[in-house]
Amino acid sequence: MPQRLSLTALLVDEYDTALAFFVGKLGFELREDTALGDGKRWVVVAPRGAAGGLLLARAVGERQRDAIGDQSGGRVFLFLETDDFARDHLAYTQRGVRFVEAPRLEPYGMVAVFEDLYGNRWDLIGPVVTGG
Structure with a gap:
């Protein structure tokens, strides 16, 4: 298995x-x-x-x-992938989730760092959106 x-x-x-x-x-x-x-x-x-x-x-x-809130010594600890970065980033922002960085484009997709209620850092990661 x-x-x-x-x-x-x-x-x-x-x-x-x-x-x-x-x-x-x-x-x-x-x-x-x-x-x-x-x-x-x-x-x-x-x-x-x-x-x-x-x-x-x-x-x-x-x-x-x-x-x-410090299980990882202050670095990003958990990675949350989404199929729709814009949708989830907006929803989380409206619900009061604290983002510590603005969204940025990386080779692997859109990413923004947020903190949970304890201060643990998470990456919200969405797929690269291609035009066409």
């Missing part, structure tokens, strides 16, 4: 706050929200139609709380 990454754990402060951002602002779907006891939950969100997703992991302890 071929291997694939199924989930990426993302440290969050509280589940419901994170859900409000990822589902409410980015339009991800809630794939699973299962209580595990002692206030812990297994919460998975993903872009619609995506094979993998994010496990929203509530930080436990000082070390994990300190890492919220």
